[in-house]
Amino acid sequence: MSTTDPLLNSTFRERANEQLANTFLRTAVPKATDHAVATLRNRYRDHDYDGLRELGREIRERTVSDLERYLAELIAAFERNGIIVHRAADAAEAREHIRRICREEGARSVVKVKSMATEEIRLNPVLEEDGITVTETDLGEYVVQLDDDRPSHLIAPIIHKTKAEVRASLSKVAGRELPDDAAELTGFARGELRDAFMDADIGISGANFGIAETGTIVLVTNEGNGRMCTSLPRTHIALMGIERILPKMEDLAVLLPLIAGAGTGQLITTYVNMISGPRKPGEPDGPERMHVVMLDNGRRSLLGTKYEEALHCIRCGACQNVCPVYRQVGGHAYGWVYGGPIGAVLTPLFRGQHDGGELSQATSLCGSCDDICPVKIPLHHLLLSLRHDRTAAGEVPRHERIAATIWSWTWSTPLGYRLSARMGRVGLRALGMRRTAPRWSGPLARWTQGRAMPAPAKRPWHRRAR
Numbered sequence: 001m002s003t004t005d006p007l008l009n010s011t012f013r014e015r016a017n018e019q020l021a022n023t024f025l026r027t028a029v030p031k032a033t034d035h036a037v038a039t040l041r042n043r044y045r046d047h048d049y050d051g052l053r054e055l056g057r058e059i060r061e062r063t064v065s066d067l068e069r070y071l072a073e074l075i076a077a078f079e080r081n082g083i084i085v086h087r088a089a090d091a092a093e094a095r096e097h098i099r100r101i102c103r104e105e106g107a108r109s110v111v112k113v114k115s116m117a118t119e120e121i122r123l124n125p126v127l128e129e130d131g132i133t134v135t136e137t138d139l140g141e142y143v144v145q146l147d148d149d150r151p152s153h154l155i156a157p158i159i160h161k162t163k164a165e166v167r168a169s170l171s172k173v174a175g176r177e178l179p180d181d182a183a184e185l186t187g188f189a190r191g192e193l194r195d196a197f198m199d200a201d202i203g204i205s206g207a208n209f210g211i212a213e214t215g216t217i218v219l220v221t222n223e224g225n226g227r228m229c230t231s232l233p234r235t236h237i238a239l240m241g242i243e244r245i246l247p248k249m250e251d252l253a254v255l256l257p258l259i260a261g262a263g264t265g266q267l268i269t270t271y272v273n274m275i276s277g278p279r280k281p282g283e284p285d286g287p288e289r290m291h292v293v294m295l296d297n298g299r300r301s302l303l304g305t306k307y308e309e310a311l312h313c314i315r316c317g318a319c320q321n322v323c324p325v326y327r328q329v330g331g332h333a334y335g336w337v338y339g340g341p342i343g344a345v346l347t348p349l350f351r352g353q354h355d356g357g358e359l360s361q362a363t364s365l366c367g368s369c370d371d372i373c374p375v376k377i378p379l380h381h382l383l384l385s386l387r388h389d390r391t392a393a394g395e396v397p398r399h400e401r402i403a404a405t406i407w408s409w410t411w412s413t414p415l416g417y418r419l420s421a422r423m424g425r426v427g428l429r430a431l432g433m434r435r436t437a438p439r440w441s442g443p444l445a446r447w448t449q450g451r452a453m454p455a456p457a458k459r460p461w462h463r464r465a466r
């Protein structure tokens with residue numbers, strides 16, 4: 001990783017503090033994510049959404065627990081369909097495969113569909129080093145690229161930006177002041193991107209799912225850019241995490257509404273592209289050649305471990321929408337590609353405890369992420385497990401270790417628990433909370449700005465129970 005890697009150059013606390021100073025982010029992110037969650041709940045009010053989630057969980061569990069078999073089936077089906085398959089053990093190998101294909105094609109211009117996997121391997125700088133013009137064609141990703149920024153949400157990359165910021169970025173490209181109107185701004189970007197589609201030698205996409213039965217890549221988008229990138233250029237390269245497999249086409253009937261519903265509250269996304277190989281003789285459109293790069297990059301190492309369920313993730317972003325930490329600090333605070341609860345799980349698993357381990361502390365363990373996850377990943381259990389691993393790896397600061405040891409020792413005996421509870425009660429009384437639930441003042445005031453510290457009960461629970 002380069003030295004510009006935020007995960008190596010700063011702590012979560014530093015990054016979070018920086019983001020917390022952004023008052024727009026702290027109102028815009030909760031507003032946008034609340035809307036997505038409310039739409040989901042309204043849409044499925046009269047449906048058995050939990051039953052659908054259970055079906056999704058069962059499909060993902062069955063697939064991932066037998067991943068090597070489905071992977072072999074998928075690769076065989078891809079090859080039957082004329083797709084050239086490449087295997088990448090890590091990010092460097094994936095980048096090299098894609099760079100080599102671009103060189104062989106003599107590519108000067110590449111268009112891309114939004115793909116977190118390509119963010120994960122940091123693809124764009126490598127292609128740009130070769131003099132290739134890379135254009136992100138998802139509107140949000142296009143703005144991220146113009147600003148030399150990073151996406152801050154799995155499906156809403158510029159959730160952290162104001163309309164004025166977007167307008168300023170697009171105005172720079174236009175060389176004039178664009179009107180303060182979302183439709184006009186989008187229209188301008190559409191015009192720019194249309195030229196990029198027409199000029200591109202290669203289209204690069206990710207893959208939401210790969211169907212083992214038929215050798216089909218499935219892309220779900222709400223902009224038409226996915227279809228343009230995968231059908232206009234003469235070559236299409238898809239980068240796919242090895243876990244993003246569904247055994248059969250019928251499984252898509254479950255996973256499509258789940259990914260659309262959990263992500264944006266839609267029953268189905270505006271575009272669902274199913275791509276089963278390059279253009280066949282007699283077909284009027286589609287690429288002449290198609291490659292799929294199968295990315296491992298740490299995924300296989302989770303198979304058969306207590307973290308295998310992290311591979312069930314379908315990257316819908318719903319856990320980010322409900323996470324009280326993400327909603328305040330946004331995606332950049334997590335320091336790598338994936339933010340929110342799933343980011344706090346995947347980052348230490350893919351990057352190691354030393355780089356990403358502290359993210360397991362970036363959670364209130366409220367369990368909201370578990371409740372909304374469309375494939376029922378027990379995120380907060382995984383986060384707790386990662387905290388244990390972090391302690392075992394000696395990555396926890398000494399003062400935290402000492403405090404936790406004293407706490408554990410004290411609460412391991414009834415006497416210790418009662419004594420400490422009594423001391424706490426005395427302490428809270430001393431803070432003036434005997435009968436009321438006031439807001440704190442002084443250095444702790446900010447904590448009670450949005451919540452009231454409950455006053456201690458007159459008779460402790462233990463005494464009443466006795």
Ligand code: SF4
Nearest residue numbers: 313314316317319373
């Ligand atoms: S963990 Fe669940 S909710 Fe979060 S992105 Fe993955 S599938 Fe969606």
